Amino acid sequence: MAKTKPMRGRKQSRRGPAARLLPRRALRVPRSGLHEQAATKLRELIVRGDLLPGEPLLEIGMSEALGISRTPLREALKQLATEGLVELRLNRSAVVAPLRREELTELFEAVGGIERCAAELAAIRMTSQDVARLEALQRRIEWHHGRGELRDYFEVNQQIHGAIVGFAQNAVLKAAHEALLPRVERARLFALSARGRWNESVNEHRQILIALEAGDGARAGQLLGRHVRRTGEIVADTLTNGKAAS
Amino acid sequence: MAKTKPMRGRKQSRRGPAARLLPRRALRVPRSGLHEQAATKLRELIVRGDLLPGEPLLEIGMSEALGISRTPLREALKQLATEGLVELRLNRSAVVAPLRREELTELFEAVGGIERCAAELAAIRMTSQDVARLEALQRRIEWHHGRGELRDYFEVNQQIHGAIVGFAQNAVLKAAHEALLPRVERARLFALSARGRWNESVNEHRQILIALEAGDGARAGQLLGRHVRRTGEIVADTLTNGKAAS
DNA sequence: TTAATGCATATTGCATGCAGCGTGCAAAAT
């Protein structure tokens, strides 16, 4: 079942007895309701694969595991459902969304389209500072690539894609992108073996950067879209040829 | 305040005593929970402008107006928040999302990007039946355009855009698109005066159709993206030069 | 007069209780 630590032991009385003696919050935790915290935790559990596709998410069990009641948990589940990480079934328990190969292809296709659009806008709107930031990230990713540091590579990779979307200066587009990201990362972690594509991928990033520096939005967008779609193909293939989908 | 009819009068006992004597449901209402029904109703109220931007959505008042309790209403509000129609404030009442001009521009830019991507895919994947369907819609929109039937025009316009996205055969892209549509429609209805663009718009639709028929995805996508962005500009301008934003 | 402080109230956020739906198993019918 892969439950989390059963951190209960706090039934009523929401604040500890000697609360508010320490600084209100430990450095910029932008106070949020329990439902959002629950959503964050559950999202991570699903993305990291601690909760397997198809696994039922019983409200009582999950809420106890998270130390909250069913109400905020249900709100969190609905949020995750809109992100495509869980599936809600009326009068039945929610389940962790399965990973269907077909859906993965569509997912990367969609993300590729959005990032391409973002790259075109970014090419117009990027400041020289932004360009410098991208160059720095490119150096970092090549460094990690050279040293074979898979985890850091993925981390910086995410940062690059996120940065390009951010430079497009379009909050709506960015939100749409971020709504799809958890599923992307989940797929990536399921198919961690995409090592064979490393060289290709780093080079593609470099080409995209060059296009952006030249202000050639069309080319940057085209390259980025292709890059994402090809990544998706690799991930999808790895998934079907490897582990079971659901 | 623009409340709806206070359809209460059904406190406990959820099923009427002589229920299940009539046909289970009146023709394809795909049974859903109260929270979804509430979300649908609220969405329509906001999109149609019955609830004005900035208006606070008190939980007790809204739940009573809809004849439900606060729990499903809260779930509905969270859903609408992810659609960008309401803004949630911790420990404060939720409010109908304001319409900022800048956000409208971004919205149409994003929708344009998504539809462009969809058009490119549709050009590859459309069947001849799909083409015929688009041609039929094009005839209908030109007919309504010729007779000056604003409402029907918008209706068919939505159908055309939706159809193109559907023909792309990508559920993820379609979902991302549909998540943005309510905001688009809200903006449209706020700026109903965009009549001046009618001729232009119908013609652009025709050009897009021609490109799709020719299987020229790149051109269709380019045209559709521009079309949507220009529509957005008109709507945004109408909004700022007309009514107050919030 | 203006600013600061404390209290009252309105409203959210969460916990919990209860009714009904859906499922699985067992008994009965074919």
Added chain:
DNA sequence: ATTTTGCACGCTGCATGCAATATGCATTAA
């Protein structure tokens, strides 16, 4: 032996209660 019917139980969906927080006003201090 196989299918059908009945029943019991687990779980969801919703309603409601309670504590905590935020706001507005009155009161007090400067």
